[in-house]
Amino acid sequence: MNTLKNFNRIIYCLIFTFCCSKLFPQRYTIHQIDTLLIKTNEELRTKLSNKDLIIWNQKIIKSAIKNKYPKGEAWGYANIANRLWLTGEFKKALEYLSYAEKKSKKINDGFLTGKINQEYSQVYNRMNLPKMALDYNLKAMKYALRLKKDNQDCRFFLRYVYSTRAVYFSGTQQLDSSLIYLHKAMKIDPNPLDIAHIARHYTIYKWNLDSANSYFKKAFDLLETQRFKHNKYQTAVALYDYGIFMQVQKKNNEAINAFSQSVKLAKEVDRPQLVLNDYRLLASVYKALKKTDKEVEYLNKAASLNDSIYNNLSSAITLSFNKITKEDEEEKMKAKNQAVLWYGGISFVIITVLSLYFYQQIKRKKKKLVESKQIILQQEEETKILKRKLSENHEQIIQLAKKNSVGFLSLFQKTYPEVCQQLLKINPRLSHSDLSFCAMIWLGFSSKEIAQYSSMEHRSVQTKKYRLRKKLYLDAESDLYQSIKSISETE
Numbered sequence: 001m002n003t004l005k006n007f008n009r010i011i012y013c014l015i016f017t018f019c020c021s022k023l024f025p026q027r028y029t030i031h032q033i034d035t036l037l038i039k040t041n042e043e044l045r046t047k048l049s050n051k052d053l054i055i056w057n058q059k060i061i062k063s064a065i066k067n068k069y070p071k072g073e074a075w076g077y078a079n080i081a082n083r084l085w086l087t088g089e090f091k092k093a094l095e096y097l098s099y100a101e102k103k104s105k106k107i108n109d110g111f112l113t114g115k116i117n118q119e120y121s122q123v124y125n126r127m128n129l130p131k132m133a134l135d136y137n138l139k140a141m142k143y144a145l146r147l148k149k150d151n152q153d154c155r156f157f158l159r160y161v162y163s164t165r166a167v168y169f170s171g172t173q174q175l176d177s178s179l180i181y182l183h184k185a186m187k188i189d190p191n192p193l194d195i196a197h198i199a200r201h202y203t204i205y206k207w208n209l210d211s212a213n214s215y216f217k218k219a220f221d222l223l224e225t226q227r228f229k230h231n232k233y234q235t236a237v238a239l240y241d242y243g244i245f246m247q248v249q250k251k252n253n254e255a256i257n258a259f260s261q262s263v264k265l266a267k268e269v270d271r272p273q274l275v276l277n278d279y280r281l282l283a284s285v286y287k288a289l290k291k292t293d294k295e296v297e298y299l300n301k302a303a304s305l306n307d308s309i310y311n312n313l314s315s316a317i318t319l320s321f322n323k324i325t326k327e328d329e330e331e332k333m334k335a336k337n338q339a340v341l342w343y344g345g346i347s348f349v350i351i352t353v354l355s356l357y358f359y360q361q362i363k364r365k366k367k368k369l370v371e372s373k374q375i376i377l378q379q380e381e382e383t384k385i386l387k388r389k390l391s392e393n394h395e396q397i398i399q400l401a402k403k404n405s406v407g408f409l410s411l412f413q414k415t416y417p418e419v420c421q422q423l424l425k426i427n428p429r430l431s432h433s434d435l436s437f438c439a440m441i442w443l444g445f446s447s448k449e450i451a452q453y454s455s456m457e458h459r460s461v462q463t464k465k466y467r468l469r470k471k472l473y474l475d476a477e478s479d480l481y482q483s484i485k486s487i488s489e490t491e
Contacts, residue, residue: 028063033072036060038153041079046231050083050270057083071112074103078115085123088272088309093123111154114143118161125164126273130172137165159188166197173481175205192228195219196238203245216242236265236274243278247285255285276305299395401440402453412439422487427471434471437464441484 028036037060044053057076064072077100084093100116121136141161147154166181179201185194199215202208219238222228228235243258259278266274283298393415400408409432413420419442420435430438440450451461469480 028060028067030067030069030072033060033064033067033069034075037072037075037079042156046233046269050087054080054083070103071107071109074100074107074112075115077103078112078119081119081123085119085126087270088126090123090127093119097123110143110146111157114140114147114157114161117143118157118164121168122164125168125171130168133168134165134172137161137168141165155188159185159191162188163191163194163197166194170197170201175201190218190222192219192222192231192234193237195222196241200241200244203241203248209245209249212245216245232265233269233271236262236269236271239265240274240278240281243281247281247288250288252285252289256282259285272305272309276302276309279305398443401443401445404453404455409436409439412443416442419484419487423472423484426473430471434468437468438484441481442487 037057041053041057044056048056057079061073061076064070064076077096081093081096081100084090084096097116097119100119104112104116117136118140121133121140124130124136125133141158144154144158144161147158149155162181162185166178166185169175169178169181179198182194182198182201185191186198195215196219199212199219202212202215216238220242223231223235223238239258239262243255243262246252246255246258259282263275263278263282266272266278279298279302283295283302286292286294286298393411397408397412397415400411413435416439419439423430423435423438437450440454445453447458447461447465450456451458454461456464465480469478472480472483474480474483
């Protein structure tokens, strides 16, 4: 078996070396560089490892440098950043995007600018900074909508932007918006990943298993076609979504099989976040089967992988803070240099006009500085939440809630004292039952899960939510989940 594996590796290395020799036999023209970076890179994403594809892009970047072609350099850096954030190397990904951004500043190319903004949005999404992810994704979408609609590369890029926007909205529980953008993406180009996500939407949120099953069939049929049958990543995502579909129907063995296959493929294409998600769901399935040893095994695997991802995340967050600060300093310096040039050679009347202009500029910069500080505060809060989720108590609280244990609220108050304190400030008459219900909402349990773990009817949960909304003095338009989730932010 080992001999066969070694033989396969040798063959693979020979093929890769041959491809590189064919791809880099000479100094390429600008048109050829564009084709390699946009089209060929996309084709090689599912055929080469992340490491080999990075090396491949580095060689094209060298060719672009020889041709004095900054657009080629920038696009190559963005391609490398894409491989890096996929493997959890967020700090390196941000560094390469910074290189790409610097090279693209003097280039008026909407496709390139959209590509860089989209990769920034993907990095920030993986760093659990949803607001920044959606902001950069919106910038990318604006550029994508201006591109030629008859250009296949441009259309596929717009589909990619729509698809990722749907994922971001799903992560922030804006479910209707998520479904809208999944259908927008499908309209441009039917894709197994988007179709599987729609099926998952009908599995979890709309609870229409017939529709979910129909969409899963479409996704797996597409994965059998020549275009997608070698795409391990899309297959891994579809299997992950399908595993959830099986788990919801309590078909636990089928769910284990789907999640296990997803793990195998996700490891082959180096997607640690997907592996982590699979581990967590495998642990939950084994728990339902009362196989404690397997549950603990996958919880330990998930914890270990989560630590590795979090370590990369911490250094990347620091780098993103520095980026915001640096951009602000550069703008201030640019404004200062402009002022010196203006004041050096113009008359009193022009000075007066420019003084008014700079006054408006300063007001705008102050506003932007305030917004930057708010972003930093948001990042710090989200980082704090990540750290909380890694604490030993958090998992124990989740388990106590699921068991409807009497010790649940006590441990929750001990771990997150600010939540109950703020709730009681709003209404000191909140009962022990009210606080427990609020705690489960703050922890992210859905109405269905609260009903399940509290042995309540789903209708009773809805009634409880209605009464709780009145006790917390919330109007009909207020989102109960968001209001309770933001309680700790008011201290």
